[in-house]
Amino acid sequence: MNALKPFFTLFIGCICFYQSVIAQTSTINIYPQQRYSIGSIQEFDRSKYIVLHATQMEHDFIGSEKLMDYVINDLDVYLGRNNGIMGGVIHRSKENPKQTGFVDPNFMETAGKRFREVEYAKKWKHTHQYESHNFEMVGGQVQFFWTGHSTNINHPEKGWTISGPEAIGDFMGQFINEFYRDKGTPISDGPIRPEYVEVINEPLWELIDGVADLSERKEPKEIFEFHNKASQAFKKHNTEVKIGGYTAAFPFFDDADFEQWNSRMKLFYDMSGEYMDFVSIHLYDFNHHHLGDNDPTTFDGPINFTGGRIEATLDLMESYSMKKYGTVIPILISEYGGRDHATEGKPWYAERDWDYMKSMSPMMMQFMQRPDHIVKAIPFMIGKAEWGRKENPYPWRLLRQEFELEGKSKKWVFTDQIKFYELWSEVKGSKINITSQDPTLLVDAYKDDNHIYVALSNLTRIPKNVSLNLLNLPKESLLKVEGKQLTLKDHQPILVLINSQLGDTYQLDSEGTAIITYTFKEEITSLVNIKETKHYSDLILQEIQASKATTYTFDKLNTTNLSSAKIRIGYSRPHGQKVFPTVRVNGKEVQVPQQLMGQSQHLRPQLFTSIEVDVPKEYLLESNTVEITFPDEGGHISSVILKELTKNNISE
Missing domain, CATH: 3.20.20.80 (Glycosidases)
Known part of the structure; x- marks a missing residue:
């Protein structure tokens, strides 16, 4: 009903190429031709x-x-x-x-x-x-x-x-x-x-x-x-x-x-x-x-x-x-x-x-x-x-x-x-692969016919620059890039309309969320399916002891079509103790991100959080051991999950 459209406050303009001294740039890779399923689910419901x-x-x-x-x-x-x-x-x-x-x-x-x-x-x-x-x-x-x-x-x-x-x-x-x-x-x-x-x-x-x-x-x-x-x-x-x-x-x-x-x-x-x-x-x-x-x-x-x-x-x-x-x-x-x-x-x-x-x-x-x-x-x-x-x-x-x-x-x-x-009024379609190395930035993406919708959310109270890389599609196939960001300006929530071009860098405001829409000349064909499967450890709430590894075992990993894997570690830590553990997979140390997801928990009695650690696929076997070690005692490892990503070629 068009007469009812202007219920929201709009600020229209291009918000690209902000090079703020307080906002480090996060790079996001989007794979439009890689369909992504979690279990058996692909569609945004x-x-x-x-x-x-x-x-x-x-x-x-x-x-x-x-x-x-x-x-x-x-x-x-x-x-x-x-x-x-x-x-x-x-x-x-x-x-x-x-x-x-x-x-x-x-x-x-x-x-x-x-x-x-x-x-x-x-x-x-x-x-x-x-x-x-x-x-x-x-x-x-x-x-x-x-x-x-x-x-x-x-x-x-x-x-x-x-x-x-x-x-x-x-x-x-x-x-x-x-x-x-x-x-x-x-x-x-x-x-x-x-x-x-x-x-x-x-x-x-x-x-x-x-x-x-x-x-x-x-x-x-x-x-x-x-x-x-x-x-x-x-x-x-x-x-x-x-x-x-x-x-x-x-x-x-x-x-x-x-x-x-x-x-x-x-x-x-x-x-x-x-x-x-x-x-x-x-x-x-x-x-x-x-x-x-x-x-x-x-x-x-x-x-x-x-x-x-x-x-x-x-x-x-x-x-x-x-x-x-x-x-x-x-x-x-x-x-x-x-x-x-x-x-x-x-x-x-x-x-x-x-x-x-x-x-x-x-x-x-x-x-x-x-x-x-x-x-x-x-x-x-x-x-x-x-x-x-x-x-x-x-x-x-x-x-x-x-x-x-x-x-x-x-x-x-x-x-x-x-x-x-x-x-969120326009977002729909099937999930596609999107990656980020910034745990303080939430990302997601969906494909519907000739549209791609990319969702970005800044978990911090500091503005954040975001660079979006749209991979494996020719630039000439793109018709336009537009979007909107929900943010706060002068004590008023506003929707900022985004007019943009391919390759622009976007500024996400403090705790802001944006939807970027790519419109192409024709429907995008999916060539690959990425499937996410979780393997759960049955070790729950393991007490953390100083410099002593807690060992988890994961069997029946699908190594045939394995693309990559991630270790999800939920844990609590007393304030003042070391926040990040050392992680080894099958005896090989993997890199642990040194940034937490979300804002400070200093007003809670302790930290309770989760980190996700990338594991090179060459480290993985059908049966795997994961060792997690903190240098000082205190807190618990609440859960550990191995997330397996397999890749298969598809035709549509």
């Missing part, structure tokens, strides 16, 4: 990543339908999470007269039929056009779904009391079956069934960490057993929709010398892995954090997951799952983005949108490197979120009212967070 935390029947877009249409149709954004609908249904529900503490099946059947045939088919008929962009998940909330709670949280005496996890699984299973249509039936029969169900949102925060009265706190084992029983009851009704948890709020696994890992996520895998179809977590960067005392004068930051901490966190989850179950239980990231304790309670202003939004692109780019294990990743951005209004509106919003910035109008308009979706 927008329904998995380019997602709004909203639903097709989104009340926040009532009266703002043109804005919804712009988001879905113009920006190609998918709808992904509804965390309120099940609470609303159980709030209105009736108790089963034959089974105390369980929902009445007659109510569920009647209410579900009305929801499908009246609410969806008639009231929300205008949204049917968006169903192709609705890949929804639903989830429970502690206040409605915990054992002993009333289904009416405002007037408990008017509700009925939840008997336990079996009752919740039974309710959720009936809800999924009754409120959504079956496959192969017409759209008028109801909304499409969700793909995923989270048992409870952030239960360890709601029932343990966020509970002031220590005597009222639950134990993780009790919460995980709740998940198991709820899942079993759910699957008596439906085995196609995936159910999982535990929706970890702050997965700082290395806290208390990995006690958080051992007593929480590892315990969840041990107790609940066989009952879960996925494991879900939330990841947030903190621009400023209260550091535990809620004193505004002590807010400090950043405290980030983005970079090496995300890699180490996800590698540990994958590695332990593989060790325990022989497979990686899929991971679902149902919330991610940015926070700032210093500003969350204040009125809206543009720079706060930047503080939340700047983490979304680099986090998403990291998730995009695990398409075989991450089933969905949803940036936390709500529509109007009037339910969260206190003295000031809820801060994580896609929409605001005009008077919050200018004038007196109560008309709803976009916050600056819309620019995240505008930045």
Whole structure:
């Protein structure tokens, strides 16, 4: 809808050939004719990543339908999470007269039929056009779904009391079956069934960490057993929709010398892995954090997951799952983005949108490197979120009212967070090979017909020059180079349009992300396929001892078509200790990068990160030993993964 195009702020110009004295140039090699697959996945799935935390029947877009249409149709954004609908249904529900503490099946059947045939088919008929962009998940909330709670949280005496996890699984299973249509039936029969169900949102925060009265706190084992029983009851009704948890709020696994890992996520895998179809977590960067005392004068930051901490966190989850179950239980990231304790309670202003939004692109780019294990990743951005209004509106919003910035109008308009979706609006296609030696720069690339999209994200707060080398294509086949960068200028998030030429050097601003688009005269043919395969070590959390090598073994490497390999090492280190290890592969020392991925972790109790070490293919055998040595003691090697890259010629 062209009339709605100018929602974003644009600065137009060529940003090439910046030779800043503070910005070292990073060289990126792009191989347009080398298709790259991770496991069996090659395509960029927008329904998995380019997602709004909203639903097709989104009340926040009532009266703002043109804005919804712009988001879905113009920006190609998918709808992904509804965390309120099940609470609303159980709030209105009736108790089963034959089974105390369980929902009445007659109510569920009647209410579900009305929801499908009246609410969806008639009231929300205008949204049917968006169903192709609705890949929804639903989830429970502690206040409605915990054992002993009333289904009416405002007037408990008017509700009925939840008997336990079996009752919740039974309710959720009936809800999924009754409120959504079956496959192969017409759209008028109801909304499409969700793909995923989270048992409870952030239960360890709601029932343990966020509970002031220590005597009222639950134990993780009790919460995980709740998940198991709820899942079993759910699957008596439906085995196609995936159910999982535990929706970890702050997965700082290395806290208390990995006690958080051992007593929480590892315990969840041990107790609940066989009952879960996925494991879900939330990841947030903190621009400023209260550091535990809620004193505004002590807010400090950043405290980030983005970079090496995300890699180490996800590698540990994958590695332990593989060790325990022989497979990686899929991971679902149902919330991610940015926070700032210093500003969350204040009125809206543009720079706060930047503080939340700047983490979304680099986090998403990291998730995009695990398409075989991450089933969905949803940036936390709500529509109007009037339910969260206190003295000031809820801060994580896609929409605001005009008077919050200018004038007196109560008309709803976009916050600056819309620019995240505008930045990524065109990216699609199959992944191609792209390489960088700079761990503080995230890179990715996709080919679609005669277009190549290159994504670049600066993990540092220092501007960075980037030189892009487009290899093995004649210069005369190129029609144009253009792009856009999401950055901050004069306290305002902006999209800078890029007009450029082949061979230009680009400046990535502090924490900026850019999409560079190459348009060619005709479709680009793929000649080679690069396939990435991971080999996991079953040695988890090995204590680091001074000058003593920790040895890992990797068998069954495909040496026939081997192109290259990388060793991924996740580890923790006390501050002040040596950061980088010595690494030997089959007795031969390999070069270890001397730069960490992401910003400083000095405000965390210790460093928890991951490095990736290139291994010359001539060093590798079918069976391999990897020795990792630190010169001083302290910390743990949390996981080690050998990433194998094989190359095969293809024809299209």
